[in-house]
Amino acid sequence: MKKYIKDQIKKSYETKQAIYENEDLLNKIEEVAQKCVDLYRTDKKTILAGNGGSAADAQHIAAELVGRYGFDRPSIPSLSLTTDTSNLTAIGNDYGYDQVFSRQLEGMGQEGDIFIGISTSGNSINIIKAFESAKKKNIMTVALTGRDGGEMAKIADIALIVPSNSTPRIQESHILIGHIICDIIEKEIFGEGVGE
Numbered sequence: 001m002k003k004y005i006k007d008q009i010k011k012s013y014e015t016k017q018a019i020y021e022n023e024d025l026l027n028k029i030e031e032v033a034q035k036c037v038d039l040y041r042t043d044k045k046t047i048l049a050g051n052g053g054s055a056a057d058a059q060h061i062a063a064e065l066v067g068r069y070g071f072d073r074p075s076i077p078s079l080s081l082t083t084d085t086s087n088l089t090a091i092g093n094d095y096g097y098d099q100v101f102s103r104q105l106e107g108m109g110q111e112g113d114i115f116i117g118i119s120t121s122g123n124s125i126n127i128i129k130a131f132e133s134a135k136k137k138n139i140m141t142v143a144l145t146g147r148d149g150g151e152m153a154k155i156a157d158i159a160l161i162v163p164s165n166s167t168p169r170i171q172e173s174h175i176l177i178g179h180i181i182c183d184i185i186e187k188e189i190f191g192e193g194v195g196e
Contacts, residue, residue: 122150146170
């Protein structure tokens with residue numbers, strides 16, 4: 001069993017090593033972080049959504065921004081569309097599950113916000129529909145995906161594609177990327193920056 005445990009840790013490390021060595025992906029992570037910093041300086045917000053484990057990731061990242069990540073500072077506006085069960089069930093019941101995020105985005109999204117859609121496959125229909133709604137409102141879209149990026153990568157303004165086909169490895173890396181972005185936002189706005 002210990003060999004199996006070590007093998008799982010090694011696979012996680014190898015996925016992160018692939019991210020570490022992928023200059024294009026690193027540049028895109030930097031670009032998303034900088035866009036978030038810029039939007040927060042104009043009193044806009046980040047909005048996140050996903051399904052299942054990706055819903056938990058959306059809530060996790062939003063909570064790091066609204067609460068705190070590394071140090072005490074003013075709250076940063078961030079919203080996860082996965083947390084309001086009344087909205088989710090009403091929209092799902094009245095319009096269909098594929099509309100649960102797009103309908104919320106129509107009501108709460110504003111021009112200049114950033115919408116981060118999270119899906120390991122990149123093919124979640126309700127995230128794709130939310131991207132379509134975001135574009136109508138001039139909301140920047142970021143796809144946080146894995147595998148080949150799926151349909152989301154084709155329509156997002158920026159696609160952060162974890163180089164893996166394993167759902168657990170992709171999800172672990174999504175949180176790593178989310179934490180990096182939160183850290184940069186916090187330090188650039190309220191700290192001493194992160195340098196080059």
